[in-house]
Amino acid sequence: MSRANSRTDEAARALNDWFASVLRSCDPIFQMSETSAHRDAVVHAMLTRNAKVVVDSELDAEGRLYPAVCKALAAACRQLQVETSIRHWKAALQNVLATSDQLSRGDEAVGLALGSPAAVFKSLFDEALINAGVTDRPTILVEENRRASLGLAINWGMRFLLAYAIELSAGRVGRREAKDVWWIRGLVERLRE
């Protein structure tokens, strides 16, 4: 295994552990009701509430979207009963790093404003959330397609979070002990060196 591959593996493991802790932080809210119907309703409310915040918000460089993205991802995972793995995070890391590299070499001559990697992944994340029917915008998809779209929203949301983190303002830093969006930024930045 190459050194770069090993570092990517370590970062993917750290991200998977971090996301498991995000889920553990949200679980007391997801499980606060006695009946399963109410617990499902809480998960769905958390998903729709934060999906709407994400879709209605512009990209920023201060990390303001971080809480809504994390809560939407956590609720989507619980709603679909899927768990991310190290391999999923490794694929996301490789995807984001490759996309950043490709977009930085963009051809201005054709006049297409593709946007930054975070903008590209946000547009995919937004569209998947809308198609999944978890925002206040209409979807025309049948139920099984909506579930697949929500699964894709998790896929794009993971990538958006990583790309968003590396595009934050360089001047600001988070709390040293916190594993927040600034921690993610540091983790991904080290892979680009």
Next chain:
Amino acid sequence: MPITKGHLDPRSRAERRADEEVLAKFEAGKFLSFPPDRVAAAIRHVEQAYASRTEGVTNRPRWAGLIHDAVFDRFPAPIDCLETVDE
């Protein structure tokens, strides 16, 4: 132009006659009168336009969920939507 006291009526003869005709029709209750069939047709037109708009709004929820997009068939289970790497 307003007609002010102490001035001559600025209206032309044709304008004066037109004003008198309108006043006479108004006093006779015939001003802006339309045949009953044209009034009924106008009412029908407005009611139909309103009904079609209302139907569009009330049926909108029924349109939702109609489209099956084959793109999503490639992801049979939600976990398949998450891209992974080969070990």
